[in-house]
Amino acid sequence: MVVFYVVFGLLLNRGGDNYIAFLLAGLTPWNWFSKAVSSTSSSIIGGQQLMMQIGIPAIFFPMVCILQSTLKQIPVFLLLFAVLGFLGFLPTFHWIALVPVLAVQLLLVILVSCVVAALIPFFRDLAYLVNTGLTFTMFLSGVFYDFEKIPPEWQATFLLNPVAFLLNCYRTILLDGAYPDIEHLGILGAICGAGCLAILILYSRLRYIFPRVLSE
């Protein structure tokens, strides 16, 4: 956070006004996403011992990690609201839109984390790529720059990245005091919801495969 502020806000002077608020409003939800995905990625491998001893469904392991990182993020979000208030961004009626944005992000976190966690037992070396992938996503999601500064013809494509879109939603609500693109949010929510359902089915199909793959 301090590094971003110093490099982009002070040295490159790219931040614009209220760069701290802008950065915080993006970093907080980003950290939730990245910590959940990186901590979940090896959860099934970590649960190998237990899965061998007890016939426990594999979905249990990623879910525990997601729950942990989500609970840890709650005080961080509260702190974000406090700091934003301190910086002059007081709650408006629009903040009610945070509820669906948080819900869609939770679905996205579950979807991405569970997919990564399910892939890693089959392709163990992927574990080394998770953090690289997260860094790549961070750069593509506008955590520390405003997407409106990229060429206009790329902006729509940029927002197809669900993380970039969600971060933009948070900023629209918290900093601009406006509603985000509800239609886009609804479509993303529906896709993530359907994805989560598919993940549930996938995990129940793989129920007896995971213990075998882990011991092979």
Add this chain to the structure above:
Amino acid sequence: MSAIISLQNVGVRYKQGGSLIRQRRYLQALSSVSIDIYAGETLGIVGANGAGKSTLLRLISGVIKPNSGWIENRGVSVSLLALQAGFDPNLSGRDNAILSGMLQGCSRKTVENQLEDICEYSELGDFFDRPVRIYSTGMRARLGFSIATIINPDVLLIDEVLGVGDKHFREKAEASMLLKIRSKQTVVIVSHSMAQISRLCDRAVLINGGISCATGEPSEVLEMYDNLTMSAQ
């Protein structure tokens, strides 16, 4: 008497290696195993290292499914005596007992009601309320076994775990296992200790080369196993 769990010509193979460039090979852990498990009996499983005994227990407990043959569980709960399942080193022995007991199918209440018994059985004293990470290996094993004494599935699977702790505790552990076995508990036990098998079991199965090659009286099966190891040498 009808079997509560039946295995018919069950085979399990594990994938070995295999990638885009190398051809996939398989390890046939079990090729054809047929066993019936009856209510109330104590069944011993013997076989050399790598004969597939642990794989067999995983099959019976329902952790994996066979590649061939079929396995039928007629509505009984099975659990592998899983010592130290889900232990969190940062939690106290007491919390780990609750956690591990619940993981093995007890309700929270059942475990909590028996916490004092577990504490006493494990002989951990004050250590029971201290984090498990400071325990010695033996203390950990004792706690694990103490938790296991309270779980009561229809069929209990035991994989080489009776050698727990020092001599005194080992005798105590075997005594309580004996108590469980003498009660109507159905037990399947894997052990390399011939003495244990012949002392504890009503029936024994010999697994060799992935095949259940003998079933019957422990003394007869053990004799066959002896002959087999002799001829291998």
